[in-house]
Amino acid sequence: MTTVTLFDKPGPRARKRHAVMEVLSLAVLGAAGFGVYRVLDSHGEFGAAAWQPFTQWGLWKLLAEGLGNNLRAAGVGMVLSLAFGALLAVGLLARRKAIRVPCRIIADVFASVPLLLLLYFTSLVLPSYGLKLSDFWFLVIALTLYSSAVIGDLLRSGILAIPNGQTEAAQALGFSGLRTMQLVLLPQALRSMSPALISQMVILFKGTALAYVLGGYLELLRSATVIGTYYSRSLLQAQIVAAVVFMIINIALGAVAVAIERRERRRQGTLPSPDQVPEVMAEVPAG
Amino acid sequence: MPILSGYAADFSQGVLVTLELSVLGWVGALLLGTILTALRVSPIRTLRAVSAAYVTVFRNIPIPVQMILFVFGLPVLGIQYSLFASAAIVLVLYTAPFVSETLRAGLNTVASGELEALRALGFAPGPSMVHIILPQAFGTVVKPLGNVLITMIKNTSVAALVGVADLTFTSNKASVDQAQPFIIFGGAAVAYLVIGLVVSRLVASLDRKAAFSR
Numbered sequence: 001m002t003t004v005t006l007f008d009k010p011g012p013r014a015r016k017r018h019a020v021m022e023v024l025s026l027a028v029l030g031a032a033g034f035g036v037y038r039v040l041d042s043h044g045e046f047g048a049a050a051w052q053p054f055t056q057w058g059l060w061k062l063l064a065e066g067l068g069n070n071l072r073a074a075g076v077g078m079v080l081s082l083a084f085g086a087l088l089a090v091g092l093l094a095r096r097k098a099i100r101v102p103c104r105i106i107a108d109v110f111a112s113v114p115l116l117l118l119l120y121f122t123s124l125v126l127p128s129y130g131l132k133l134s135d136f137w138f139l140v141i142a143l144t145l146y147s148s149a150v151i152g153d154l155l156r157s158g159i160l161a162i163p164n165g166q167t168e169a170a171q172a173l174g175f176s177g178l179r180t181m182q183l184v185l186l187p188q189a190l191r192s193m194s195p196a197l198i199s200q201m202v203i204l205f206k207g208t209a210l211a212y213v214l215g216g217y218l219e220l221l222r223s224a225t226v227i228g229t230y231y232s233r234s235l236l237q238a239q240i241v242a243a244v245v246f247m248i249i250n251i252a253l254g255a256v257a258v259a260i261e262r263r264e265r266r267r268q269g270t271l272p273s274p275d276q277v278p279e280v281m282a283e284v285p286a287g
Numbered sequence: 288m289p290i291l292s293g294y295a296a297d298f299s300q301g302v303l304v305t306l307e308l309s310v311l312g313w314v315g316a317l318l319l320g321t322i323l324t325a326l327r328v329s330p331i332r333t334l335r336a337v338s339a340a341y342v343t344v345f346r347n348i349p350i351p352v353q354m355i356l357f358v359f360g361l362p363v364l365g366i367q368y369s370l371f372a373s374a375a376i377v378l379v380l381y382t383a384p385f386v387s388e389t390l391r392a393g394l395n396t397v398a399s400g401e402l403e404a405l406r407a408l409g410f411a412p413g414p415s416m417v418h419i420i421l422p423q424a425f426g427t428v429v430k431p432l433g434n435v436l437i438t439m440i441k442n443t444s445v446a447a448l449v450g451v452a453d454l455t456f457t458s459n460k461a462s463v464d465q466a467q468p469f470i471i472f473g474g475a476a477v478a479y480l481v482i483g484l485v486v487s488r489l490v491a492s493l494d495r496k497a498a499f500s501r
Contacts, residue, residue: 010330018330025333043364112437112483113476114444120459125468206349213448221352225359239360243348250347 053231066223074205077143085151090181092156110149115207118142135217143204154196158189195261202253294461301457302478308375308443313436315379320386346384350445353377358449374446382439389435393428426497433490437483
């Protein structure tokens with residue numbers, strides 16, 4: 001996050017004007033902040049009554065359990081979608097049309113359908129076919145369907161960015177097509193795409209909050225709601241705590257993605273890479 | 288299929304709501320995103336900080352959380368809108384940071400020499416931003432902005448979480464009522480696919496025009 005200075009160094013008059021505007025905008029910001037404070041305070045949101053439940057250990061345990069479920073679903077979903085995404089990438093690059101075209105259709109369909117629709121689909125359709133899975137698996141399957149499609153395409157473009165010489169060298173050394181993919185191309189694609197993959201992880205983690213609709217699955221947002229039903233005075237507080245926790249984790253993941261991307265940039269030249277990923281795409285997980 | 292005949296009306300109604308949310312959300316997100324970008328590059332430190340803070344907060348809180356907080360949390364404070372309006376507002380609040388970040392990346396590509404030239408020609412910062420810099424910034428990020436738009440269209444489905452009868456909501460309801468989940472969800476998937484395809488075609492043709500002008 002660099003700040004661009006769009007304009008020249010200001011002269012003395014501009015500096016004075018900026019100082020005035022600085023003070024003015026601080027005043028407006030302060031007034032707005034005070035307004036929000038007044039609204040919150042007049043409803044007693046800072047009062048001891050609203051925060052009292054948070055002194056109980058069990059309530060934090062409930063929130064932690066919810067968060068654990070979010071993280072678990074995102075983690076399992078990520079591992080599964082990396083595996084299926086790699087398979088899909090191979091399929092997308094297949095020479096035979098009979099393999100490539102169906103893979104293309106799968107990738108396009110699942111990448112362009114909303115996650116919530118997939119979640120409704122898995123939680124409604126799978127049970128009616130006798131698959132009595134837990135809500136956790138409905139969520140993970142929905143996440144995997146969506147994310148495999150995205151990761152498949154990511155890895156595909158990662159592989160295409162690798163110079164042809166690598167494949168030729170591998171073949172000259174006697175690697176089979178599959179081995180070339182597995183030992184030479186995929187590892188490099190995984191590496192060069194790692195910032196985008198972590199962005200995808202953020203999207204998955206954000207998506208786990210959709211499991212709220214399942215009702216029975218205790219994820220963080222649901223935990224906050226459950227707290228709200230027991231302590232109706234503290235619903236807003238619980239929701240805000242949940243939101244802040246989500247925010248902190250996503251900021252951390254985002255920082256990791258940026259750090260990895262920077263490291264990859266430094267390695268440039270030794271690896272084919274992030275040039276292929278426009279910066280915008282890698283840094284902005286638009287989930 | 289006679290069972291599904293009653294569903295056609297619901298289905299088209301759902302598509303309509305999804306489209307309405309998309310249009311409203313996108314107009315709002317573009318506006319707010321542009322304002323955030325302008326604040327982000329302004330010489331006033333407070334405004335830069337406000338923009339950065341907004342982007343960090345609203346980008347990193349998942350949209351389902353924002354939706355639930357807005358619809359079920361804020362009424363505690365006496366702040367309450369209709370479900371549809373709430374969904375549209377949350378969509379704008381969540382999407383604007385992505386628009387802003389994308390736009391900022393575009394702004395970075397506008398050569399700083401141009402700014403110096405504008406300065407030399409006597410353009411004030413404001414007008415040079417509005418007339419020269421921003422149009423170019425928009426031009427270079429047509430495609431990434433299109434991706435943000437397509438993601439936002441998918442995110443309209445989160446409105447179903449609070450009971451707005453959009454395409455996702457009606458599909459789910461119909462599948463529960465009519466026990467034809469494959470056909471109904473398939474139809475909804477096709478509808479989302481078509482919307483996405485149309486939008487990406489439009490974006491591509493817009494991008495060609497923008498590429499021609501740059």
